[in-house]
Amino acid sequence: MKTRPLKIRSLFLGAAFLVILGFLTKLYIIGEPVDGAQLSCTASVNGKTLELQIDSAESAMALRDIRVEQDGSTLRIRARKVLVSPLFFDGSFRTAIDLSGLKTVAIGGKIIWTDESSTP
Numbered sequence: 001m002k003t004r005p006l007k008i009r010s011l012f013l014g015a016a017f018l019v020i021l022g023f024l025t026k027l028y029i030i031g032e033p034v035d036g037a038q039l040s041c042t043a044s045v046n047g048k049t050l051e052l053q054i055d056s057a058e059s060a061m062a063l064r065d066i067r068v069e070q071d072g073s074t075l076r077i078r079a080r081k082v083l084v085s086p087l088f089f090d091g092s093f094r095t096a097i098d099l100s101g102l103k104t105v106a107i108g109g110k111i112i113w114t115d116e117s118s119t120p
Contacts, residue, residue, distance in 0.1 A: 031064060031082035036110020038081065043112055048099050050113055056081060056091035064088045068095070073103035 034056075042053040056063055058081070066079045075097060082088050097105065105113040 027083050028085045029082065029087065031080040034063070034079050034081045034108045036108040039108055041107060041112050045099070050097040050099050050105060052095050052097060054093040054107060060084050062088040062091050063093055066093050073101060075102050075105045077107045079108070
């Protein structure tokens with residue numbers, strides 16, 4: 001008769017452990033997509049090259065899974081933000097982008113550079 005409350009308590013603790021593990025995995029590993037408001041960008045054009053420095057605007061956030069995808073004449077940069085941990089600890093990203101054939105560069109849905117020579 002005393003084993004039944006022990007089994008229920010073990011099941012409850014196991015379920016609580018799985019919920020907490022899932023929550024921590026979401027915060028520290030999976031993260032969420034960033035939008036332009038959550039990033040601080042510094043861009044400078046040097047000839048046909050865009051030198052770009054991206055920093056997380058939030059203090060304890062790291063950037064991960066940074067993807068640079070070109071869709072026609074638009075270059076999109078996407079990233080996910082996670083809490084800083086030993087796995088992901090860098091909240092900045094630096095790159096140089098060749099602007100040949102590009103009209104716009106966007107990060108997290110926010111346009112940070114447009115080719116002003118092509119606008120009338």
